[in-house]
Amino acid sequence: MAVFKAYMRIAKKNMWMILMYLCIFLGVTVMFQRFAGGDTVQYAAQSVPVGIIDEDRGEATESLIRYIGRTNEIVYLEDDRETLQENLFYRNVEYIVRIPRDFMEKCILGDKKLKVTTVPGTYSGSYVEQQISNFINFARCYAAAGFTEHELGEAMAARETAKVEMLDVNGNGGSYPAYAFYYRYLPYLFLCVLCYVMGYILMGFRRGSLPDRMAASAVPARRQSMEGLMAAGVIAIALWGFCSLISIVFYNG
Structure with a gap:
């Protein structure tokens, strides 16, 4: 599991950068929620x-x-x-x-x-x-x-005009739930952080003589790739779990 551990060590070194992206994301989410989160969606005919x-x-x-x-x-x-x-x-x-x-x-x-x-x-x-x-x-x-x-x-x-009645399908009374904006922008966070972290890790594995040493090692190339994918999966799951925990704390589950 040498490749897997190397991936995780590089990710750990960039922990502060990951936290910075998380803080930016949370700030943007709170801003959007404050300006639009409490609005109720209503139907109105177009006036011209x-x-x-x-x-x-x-x-x-x-x-x-x-x-x-x-x-x-x-x-x-x-x-x-x-x-x-x-x-x-x-x-x-x-x-x-x-x-x-x-x-x-x-x-x-x-x-x-x-x-x-x-x-x-x-x-x-x-x-x-x-x-x-x-x-x-x-x-x-x-x-x-x-x-x-x-x-x-x-x-x-x-003649009477048509009456439109909004159906409360989701039980939110026609308004956006608070967590809707959070999960709406969550994919952008994943895309940004994962691209940065995984890109930085892959760049580290291409520096100096490391590619030649890995090619000459006893670990097969297939296993190296599998350990790399496993590390990427662990990082993604950890990020998803952390963001889900934040939503539970902020929005009471």
């Missing part, structure tokens, strides 16, 4: 600032605006090209909807599509577009059933 150019001002139009405004911020805009470009550039709005005159006849009873403008390269446009598509599909169903424009607006206003 939507610009509206209303050329119709009818009841169906107001119903559409209310429908979009349930989960988005509505911004009324003038039909001016420079103003629209400026609002898009400064992200005052991310999606602009132009509602034409006779919206009910053209877009709900007819097949005309709304003219829209969105910020290139963003996904928010797809989100609002889906909402508009849902409204028009529902409105066409009501119109096909004989609803008037006023009745259609009342029916759309009466």
Whole structure:
């Protein structure tokens, strides 16, 4: 077991360096836990600032605006090209909807599509577009059933939004347990410390005439490799046990 003992002696000489990495890791873990560990994960619909150019001002139009405004911020805009470009550039709005005159006849009873403008390269446009598509599909169903424009607006206003209930699967009430951040960053510690320790040990076995002496020794190369792997396993298990002990002390098991 000469090779195994040599591995362990070199690791023992670097004990202070290992402890330094552990202290850095614990400091980073405590910092992340302090800033984010107590937050509760909740579901919230994505809110997008939507610009509206209303050329119709009818009841169906107001119903559409209310429908979009349930989960988005509505911004009324003038039909001016420079103003629209400026609002898009400064992200005052991310999606602009132009509602034409006779919206009910053209877009709900007819097949005309709304003219829209969105910020290139963003996904928010797809989100609002889906909402508009849902409204028009529902409105066409009501119109096909004989609803008037006023009745259609009342029916759309009466539609309830979907309710999302978070399931407490892990028993943490939707919040991250304190030890989650610890074990989330634990692999980085293992990677850092093991790469340093094992790299330093392997460099030691390549210095001077030691490789030639090991090749000429009575210990077979296969056994030397197995003892090296055994030493690496012992170091990894010791590191894992120490980190697990720290988590038990800090987080009460």
